[in-house]
Each structure stands twice: as structure tokens, then as C-alpha cells.
Amino acid sequence: MQNILVTGAAGQIGSELTTALRKKYGSENVIATGHKTKPEKPLLESGPFHFIDCTEIDTVAEMVKKYKVSTIYHLAAILSAVAEATPQLAWNVNMIGLYNVLEVARKYKCSVFTPSSIGAFGPTTPLNRTPQETIQRPNTMYGVTKVAGELLCDYYFKRFRVDTRGVRYPGIISYKTLPGGGTTDYAVEIYYDAIKQKKYTCYLKKGTYLDMMYMPDALKAAIDLMEANPAKLKHRNAFNVTAMSVAPENIAAEIEKIIPKFTMDFKIDPLRQAIADSWPNNMDDSAAREEWGWQPEYDLESMTEDMIENLSKKLKIKIH
Numbered sequence: 001m002q003n004i005l006v007t008g009a010a011g012q013i014g015s016e017l018t019t020a021l022r023k024k025y026g027s028e029n030v031i032a033t034g035h036k037t038k039p040e041k042p043l044l045e046s047g048p049f050h051f052i053d054c055t056e057i058d059t060v061a062e063m064v065k066k067y068k069v070s071t072i073y074h075l076a077a078i079l080s081a082v083a084e085a086t087p088q089l090a091w092n093v094n095m096i097g098l099y100n101v102l103e104v105a106r107k108y109k110c111s112v113f114t115p116s117s118i119g120a121f122g123p124t125t126p127l128n129r130t131p132q133e134t135i136q137r138p139n140t141m142y143g144v145t146k147v148a149g150e151l152l153c154d155y156y157f158k159r160f161r162v163d164t165r166g167v168r169y170p171g172i173i174s175y176k177t178l179p180g181g182g183t184t185d186y187a188v189e190i191y192y193d194a195i196k197q198k199k200y201t202c203y204l205k206k207g208t209y210l211d212m213m214y215m216p217d218a219l220k221a222a223i224d225l226m227e228a229n230p231a232k233l234k235h236r237n238a239f240n241v242t243a244m245s246v247a248p249e250n251i252a253a254e255i256e257k258i259i260p261k262f263t264m265d266f267k268i269d270p271l272r273q274a275i276a277d278s279w280p281n282n283m284d285d286s287a288a289r290e291e292w293g294w295q296p297e298y299d300l301e302s303m304t305e306d307m308i309e310n311l312s313k314k315l316k317i318k319i320h
């Protein structure tokens, strides 16, 4: 049995990915690790959990040795808005952390899943039907670390045959763990505020289209790619994947269908607006579809229904 290590397991994707991996591969075989944030009880109690610091290579190596890990899902990272506020921290966590994971993977022969992002693109990238291979000149620290990370993963495969794989995630929407400090966070906040107070103040302008995806599809992308037949992978890292391209008013309109009193106004955050404007409106994910059968299940309508149903249960608020 292969053992799996998840870094960033207390984070938005990590918390749900750990649960999905435990269900699939057995609770004891999935080692969850976080840095400072204590995860929710179910995750803490359903299998091994340790605090580590990916910027300290020994703490990563210790986990891999101790648990005979063969696959690492490396999710520990700083998101875009926090990265702009603290670029030095972002470089350290996103680059040194990834380098350490890849070095440990090289030494102990692990495969590695690393998420890249729509943030790996920039203002000179074609923003519509953004191709798999195109101009990548991001002007944020987050973007710098994501492009460098994609290249580093490619290099470790080419030079050391480390089985590196990854996707460029769009904004991820979920009702369990909140994202922390990203540009796409509005698309999660809007559902919380719609249920709690029937109104939301959006920090991005109308017409700001970005790729988004519901969490079950994001988990499926990671697991399917790691299980894909390597002979079929022409790309390995940084596959464009998307499920929908939406602007704030599109989500608001969908919410209104279920919560008719919902209203949205705007108070633009110039930092996050500038970041969003430099990212694709919609990515072309045909390489992922062709090479490993990527296919999302949720669109805006089905995601909104599921989000509102589950979030209102979680918040214990009746919407009707």
C-alpha cells in the first residue's frame, strides 16, 4: 500500500482532499500535515496529523521516512492577495517549500502533485480561451512563484525523473474550509453573506470574468491526474483545468433564483481588482481533457444549488 503525504492539509483544498484520499486509500495511509492552523476535529481524528514547516526540509523528510510515503500532495502555499502584502513570505513558502518537497521526492522516489493556478498568467497573456502553452509574464509575487514552480516541477521530471504532476486551478468554491487571502475568495464569501444577511458587497467589478470550479471537481482533478496513465501525459505539470467562467453578477443572479431577496453592491479593492484583471477570463483546458479525461461535473447552476443547500445546513440558517 502506498502512503500519501498531504501538506497544507488544514487549508481550503487540503482539508477536503485529505478526507477524499482517506476515503479512497484508507485513513491510516494518508498523513495530513499543516503549519500553524489546527484542522477541524474530523480531519484531526480520522488519521495521522502532524505540524511541519515545508520551508525546513528536515521536517518534510522526517514525515516521508517515518511513514514510507510514496506520493506527496503539496498544497501548502500562500494565496495571491496575501502574497502581494507579504512577498518575502510568499517566496519562502511557495518556492523554498516546493523546492524542499521536490528534493525529498527525488531522494525517496515519491511522486508529487503541485497545484499551479490561473495566477501563473499575466496581463500580456491572451485572456480568452487562454491556451495551455502561451505567454506567462505575471506581475504578482504569487504569479512569479507559480510560474517558477511549474518550471521547477518540469525540471525535476526531466532531470531526475521525479513523477511530478499538476494542474492550474481556477478559483475554488467550497462550503467547508474558507480560502485564505486569494483574489477569487469573493466567490465563496458571496454565498456566506447571501445566507446570513441576504446581501453582499463585492470587491471586484461587474464584468470581471474568471475561471471557477466547485470543490468536488477540484478534488477529482487532483486524484484523476495522479492516477492517470503516465504514457498518455504529454504535459505533466500545470494542466489548464476549468469548470465555468463567471463574473460576480452571474453568481449573484444564480443566488437570486434561490434567495429572491438577495442583493449585491460593490466596493472595489484596487489590489485584488488589478490582480483579477491580469488573469484569464477563461482557460482552454483541452489538453487535460485529451490526456487524462478531465471533465467537470458542476456548472454554476448545480454548484449554487449545492452550495446553498449545504452551507445553510452548516450555518443552521433556514433560507425560506
Ligand code: SER
Pocket: 079, 080, 081, 116, 117, 118, 119, 142, 169, 170, 171, 172, 181, 182, 183, 184, 185
Ligand atoms: N484562488 C487563488 C487566489 O485567488 C488563485 O489561485 O489567489
